[in-house]
Amino acid sequence: MQSRAKRSTRSTIRDVAKTRMGRRPIADRQPGRITGRGNVLVTGGAGFIGSHLVGRLIRNGHKSITILDNLSRGRTENLAAAWDSIRFVKGDIRDQETVARLMKGIDLVFHLAAQSNVIGAIQDVDYSSSTNIVGTAVIMQAARAAGVRRLVFTSSREVYGDPSNLPVPETAPLIPKNAYGMSKVAGEMCCTMSAGQPPETAILRLANVYGSRDYGRVIPLFIESALDGRPVTIYGGNQILDFIHVDRVVDALVKVGCGDHVAGPVNVGSGKGTTIVQLAERIFKLANSHTKIAWQPGREAEVTRFVADTARGRIHLGLEHPDDPLSRLPELIAWSLSQAAPVSRGIAV
Numbered sequence: 001m002q003s004r005a006k007r008s009t010r011s012t013i014r015d016v017a018k019t020r021m022g023r024r025p026i027a028d029r030q031p032g033r034i035t036g037r038g039n040v041l042v043t044g045g046a047g048f049i050g051s052h053l054v055g056r057l058i059r060n061g062h063k064s065i066t067i068l069d070n071l072s073r074g075r076t077e078n079l080a081a082a083w084d085s086i087r088f089v090k091g092d093i094r095d096q097e098t099v100a101r102l103m104k105g106i107d108l109v110f111h112l113a114a115q116s117n118v119i120g121a122i123q124d125v126d127y128s129s130s131t132n133i134v135g136t137a138v139i140m141q142a143a144r145a146a147g148v149r150r151l152v153f154t155s156s157r158e159v160y161g162d163p164s165n166l167p168v169p170e171t172a173p174l175i176p177k178n179a180y181g182m183s184k185v186a187g188e189m190c191c192t193m194s195a196g197q198p199p200e201t202a203i204l205r206l207a208n209v210y211g212s213r214d215y216g217r218v219i220p221l222f223i224e225s226a227l228d229g230r231p232v233t234i235y236g237g238n239q240i241l242d243f244i245h246v247d248r249v250v251d252a253l254v255k256v257g258c259g260d261h262v263a264g265p266v267n268v269g270s271g272k273g274t275t276i277v278q279l280a281e282r283i284f285k286l287a288n289s290h291t292k293i294a295w296q297p298g299r300e301a302e303v304t305r306f307v308a309d310t311a312r313g314r315i316h317l318g319l320e321h322p323d324d325p326l327s328r329l330p331e332l333i334a335w336s337l338s339q340a341a342p343v344s345r346g347i348a349v
């Protein structure tokens with residue numbers, strides 16, 4: 001079967017809503033902070049984190065937001081509340097013509113579009129590499145050519161692989177364990193090539209993010225199983241992960257995008273470790289579920305331990321985290337119950 005990457009990356013462009021994308025206000029071309037008057041491009045804006053970011057940008061008064069997403073994993077429903085305030089373009093970040101066209105007049109790029117999970121990346125290395133590496137290079141090159149002021153890249157804790165010590169500072173060695181982590185290291189390289197020339201780039205290394213609109217990852221999968229009374233599958237069982245609510249990640253994205261420039265990568269995690277078994281038991285209790293754990297052997301490519309050292313994020317971005325990183329689980333379970341049918345389209349973890 002022909003791989004997705006080998007098919008044409010030229011997608012039909014569907015500008016379904018237009019915003020006032022006029023000339024850039026003079027004030028927004030000056031160095032420093034980027035105000036609501038700047039023109040913003042969000043790649044991957046129809047996805048889990050991207051759609052939450054777009055909602056926040058609108059609430060913060062941003063008037064000109066363009067979203068580029070090929071809807072391979074994102075959904076326009078995620079943008080329902082934002083629809084009248086955005087310009088949505090269905091297209092691919094690897095399509096140089098589309099990207100160059102959209103980049104004109106943009107001040108700030110949040111580059112989130114990616115093959116966003118480990119299992120998916122391993123199953124289709126061609127697509128994940130071309131999207132996460134070539135796509136990022138296309139975005140970066142077009143941003144430079146168009147005179148974009150700042151570009152924010154969402155990297156991942158996966159760049160560290162299985163670190164020897166916890167918590168993990170940004171200076172830890174980058175030894176990715178799988179195709180996804182490798183593609184994020186390469187994506188970071190694309191963003192830092194010719195550092196010193198515009199655009200300013202900022203890199204956030206996200207831990208395990210949770211919240212509404214996500215699907216196929218560990219927390220939504222556990223919640224779905226608990227609510228349906230189906231056994232929860234755990235691979236291995238020794239994993240220690242760092243979970244952070246999507247609202248805290250959006251705080252970090254907005255600060256690093258619109259505030260003073262922070263050079264160099266910043267971890268975005270809670271700084272607290274949760275074992276996978278603790279997570280499952282907590283979800284069972286909250287969902288009032290008597291379901292069981294189905295044990296499976298660990299999956300070789302999966303990172304088994306990560307807790308972020310959050311000092312840099314605290315110092316440079318003022319990021320603060322609640323004592324309990326999973327305090328928003330009850331709200332997420334309530335949201336999951338309110339959905340007509342679970343959005344379970346394959347495992348993504």
Ligand SMILES: NC(=O)c1ccc[n+]([C@@H]2O[C@H](COP(=O)([O-])OP(=O)(O)OC[C@H]3O[C@@H](n4cnc5c(N)ncnc54)[C@H](O)[C@@H]3O)[C@@H](O)[C@H]2O)c1
Nearest residue numbers: 044047048049070072073074092093113114116154206209
């Ligand atoms: N969710 C997490 O726990 C997590 C952790 C670390 C890093 N990240 C990174 O954060 C970013 C956002 O993640 P997310 O959880 O919202 O993932 P997501 O899959 O929900 O969103 C990614 C979006 O990118 C779009 N996309 C994929 N390939 C594309 C392409 N070739 N052209 C245009 N659009 C494309 C998808 O349709 C989707 O809407 C990603 O870069 C991901 O790698 C996420």
